[in-house]
Amino acid sequence: MPRVELRGLEKRFGRTVAIDGLTATIEDREFFVVVGPTACGKTTLLRLIAGLLRPDRGEILFDGVVVNDLPPPARRVRMVFQGQDYALFPHLVVYDVRRWSNLTFPLRLRSRAMREISEHVRRVTQRLRIGREIFPRRPGELSEGQKQRVAVGKAIVLPPQLLLLDEPLSHLDPHARAEAREEIRRLHAELKTTTIYVTHDLAEAFLLADRVAVMREGRFEQVGTPREVRERPLNTFVADFVQSYREAVRRAFL
Numbered sequence: 080m081p082r083v084e085l086r087g088l089e090k091r092f093g094r095t096v097a098i099d100g101l102t103a104t105i106e107d108r109e110f111f112v113v114v115g116p117t118a119c120g121k122t123t124l125l126r127l128i129a130g131l132l133r134p135d136r137g138e139i140l141f142d143g144v145v146v147n148d149l150p151p152p153a154r155r156v157r158m159v160f161q162g163q164d165y166a167l168f169p170h171l172v173v174y175d176v177r178r179w180s181n182l183t184f185p186l187r188l189r190s191r192a193m194r195e196i197s198e199h200v201r202r203v204t205q206r207l208r209i210g211r212e213i214f215p216r217r218p219g220e221l222s223e224g225q226k227q228r229v230a231v232g233k234a235i236v237l238p239p240q241l242l243l244l245d246e247p248l249s250h251l252d253p254h255a256r257a258e259a260r261e262e263i264r265r266l267h268a269e270l271k272t273t274t275i276y277v278t279h280d281l282a283e284a285f286l287l288a289d290r291v292a293v294m295r296e297g298r299f300e301q302v303g304t305p306r307e308v309r310e311r312p313l314n315t316f317v318a319d320f321v322q323s324y325r326e327a328v329r330r331a332f333l
């Protein structure tokens with residue numbers, strides 16, 4: 080849940096048009112991946128959906144209801160941010176079942192019992208390979224990859240209505256990345272939380288997505304299944320994007 084509709088969305092920063100009349104529907108329970116080059120508006124789009132930015136024009140609907148005026152907490156959306164602090168609490172340790180910590184925070188807010196908290200956290204830490212040795216550390220004492228895993232853990236420890244992930248695995252090495260990707264995919268298969276996942280990695284988009292949106296300059300150039308985008312690109316931008324990716328992968332393994 081829910082179904083997300085974007086109608087004629089526009090967002091400007093001064094003279095920069097970050098989102099340029101974007102219209103699309105993300106279906107309930109869908110794993111929707113937005114892929115596109117740097118500065119095409121991916122993060123801005125997620126921030127609009129989360130309610131952290133207001134559109135200059137257009138509407139955002141959740142299950143048919145306009146949410147433009149709803150503040151972020153009322154949207155029941157969880158977002159994992161790209162880079163910097165990943166919205167982790169810098170003064171709290173990764174995990175301590177008895178105290179406020181990054182992984183227990185969402186559960187304690189809802190007064191869940193200690194046993195339930197430890198079960199939820201155990202599942203998530205096993206899934207995301209968050210080792211016990213980092214439980215007592217604060218975010219400042221973690222590597223980027225560890226921070227990213229804890230941030231994803233914090234976002235899914237109590238599954239939200241809508242999960243927004245902004246390049247959540249960009250700092251992991253290829254092996255850890257493939258593992259975390261599998262876990263995210265498996266988790267989605269189980270919980271069916273509507274997920275919007277941003278990446279600039281086309282291979283990752285094809286591996287994860289129910290549908291992919293190829294974004295350029297604030298708009299979606301094509302929305303379709305990985306197969307449709309791969310085999311029937313709608314225009315030269317998408318065709319070139321797919322082709323250059325294919326060539327890069329081929330060259331890397333020559």
Ligand SMILES: Nc1ncnc2c1ncn2[C@@H]1O[C@H](COP(=O)(O)OP(=O)(O)OP(=O)(O)O)[C@@H](O)[C@H]1O
Nearest residue numbers: 092095096097116117118119120121122123124279
């Ligand atoms: N707060 C802001 N003030 C001014 N310009 C902004 C702001 N946020 C984003 N922009 C501009 O809007 C455009 C889209 O930025 P955005 O961060 O959404 O891109 P992105 O697709 O997420 O890029 P990346 O892949 O590098 O993360 C860029 O030109 C950026 O410089």
Ligand SMILES: [Mg+2]
Nearest residue numbers: 121122123161
């Ligand atoms: Mg971004």
